[in-house]
Amino acid sequence: xxxxxxxxxxxxxxxxxxxxxxxxxxxxxxxxxxxxxxxxxxxxxxxxxxxxxxxxxxxxxxxxxxxxxxxxxxxxxxxxxxxxxxxxxxxxxxxxxxxxxxxxxxxxxxxxxxxxxxxxxxxxxxxxxxxxxxxxxxxxxxxxxxxxxxxxxxxxxxxxxxxxxxxxxxxxxxxxxxxxxxxxxxxxxxxxxxxxxxxxxxxxxxxxxxxxxxxxxxxxxxxxxxxxxxxxxxxxxxxxxxxxxxxxxxxxxxxxxxxxxxxxxxxxxxxxxxxxxxxxxxxxxxx
Numbered sequence: 001x002x003x004x005x006x007x008x009x010x011x012x013x014x015x016x017x018x019x020x021x022x023x024x025x026x027x028x029x030x031x032x033x034x035x036x037x038x039x040x041x042x043x044x045x046x047x048x049x050x051x052x053x054x055x056x057x058x059x060x061x062x063x064x065x066x067x068x069x070x071x072x073x074x075x076x077x078x079x080x081x082x083x084x085x086x087x088x089x090x091x092x093x094x095x096x097x098x099x100x101x102x103x104x105x106x107x108x109x110x111x112x113x114x115x116x117x118x119x120x121x122x123x124x125x126x127x128x129x130x131x132x133x134x135x136x137x138x139x140x141x142x143x144x145x146x147x148x149x150x151x152x153x154x155x156x157x158x159x160x161x162x163x164x165x166x167x168x169x170x171x172x173x174x175x176x177x178x179x180x181x182x183x184x185x186x187x188x189x190x191x192x193x194x195x196x197x198x199x200x201x202x203x204x205x206x207x208x209x210x211x212x213x214x215x216x217x218x219x220x221x222x223x224x225x226x227x228x229x230x231x232x233x234x235x236x237x238x239x240x241x242x243x244x245x246x247x248x249x250x251x252x253x254x255x256x257x258x259x260x261x262x263x264x265x266x267x268x269x270x271x272x273x274x275x276x277x278x279x280x281x282x283x284x285x286x287x
Contacts, residue, residue, distance in 0.1 A: 046264070049257040062258040070240040070259075075266065077151055077239075078219030081158035082212045089166025089211060090204070096167070097174040111168070114161045119224030126157050127228045149231030154239065157225045162215030169211030173204050206278050213274045220267055 050058060061067070096108055114122065130137045130147035137148060147153045177200065185195040223241040230237040240263055247256035 043264070046257050046260055049254055050261045053254045053258055057254075058258050061252075061255040062262045066234055066238070067240070067243060067259055067262070069235045070238050070243045071262065071266070073151060073154070073237065074220055074240040074263070075270075077154045077158055078216050078222075080155050081162055081219050082216040084155070084159050085162045085166045085215045086208055086212045089163055089215075090170055090208060092163070093167045093170040093174055097171055098179075111164050114164055119161060119222065120228070122160060123157060123225040123228035126153070126160065126225065130156065130229065148229055149233070149237060151237065153229040153231075154226050154237065157229050158215075158219040158222060161222060161225055162219055165214040165218065166208065166211030169207045169214065170204055173207040177203055206282055209274060209278050213271055217267060217271060220263065 050062075053061065092111065096104065096111075127148055128134050130140075130153055132138065132141050132146070132148070134148070137146075140147060145152075147156065181199055181203075182195055185199045190198070221241060223239075223245070226239055227242055230239060230242075232238055232242055240259060244256045244259050247253075247259065
């Protein structure tokens, strides 16, 4: 008695899972077309506009001493704010997931407030608070701590607008992790620090890194909440987005796009490195 095996086509049909959306060709083509229209064409326009400068003039504008100082300030404060948000965003997410307390929904809504609040309003409010005669600034001034019109003030503004990215990235991962993982680690003799460092943190690290990357990317390009509290002093507290706006106000469109291209390339390189770290972390967790 011979055994008949299904043909490869029949096996492929049996393995194929039904999909709610149309097939791969249509959805993939729509995805590429939409990304091309919304992302690739505007980016290509920026590169083409910057190419009109010529290589020598591009280097002079994009890597001038004023532009380099603006890059250092923008990327440095965005990275510092992202690290602060990574620590305290994790703490906020932990409280929201692990504990029940009165007013929890209000606290959760406050986390999303920077998304809804106009950034210019946030900048004005922070400047009023941290200026030398503000509610907080007048307390810090006698201590020799100046916040407004300094890089510290810029970092605080970026912490304000970047916190929701970390909290909302980590929160669902913590919710899926559950308390049973902590209890299992405790039954095996792990203390609290060992449970966090060897069980919880490896599980939430990719989400935490994602939140940091989004907060960093938002901070690099932030304009409205920073221009008021920064003081806008060239070479000291002038951010790169403001330098681009200054170039546009002087009708130097090619110069503005040159600075934008440098920022775009550096940001893309940093985000690509972060994504590589995330992928490596997932592979290590899978192994």
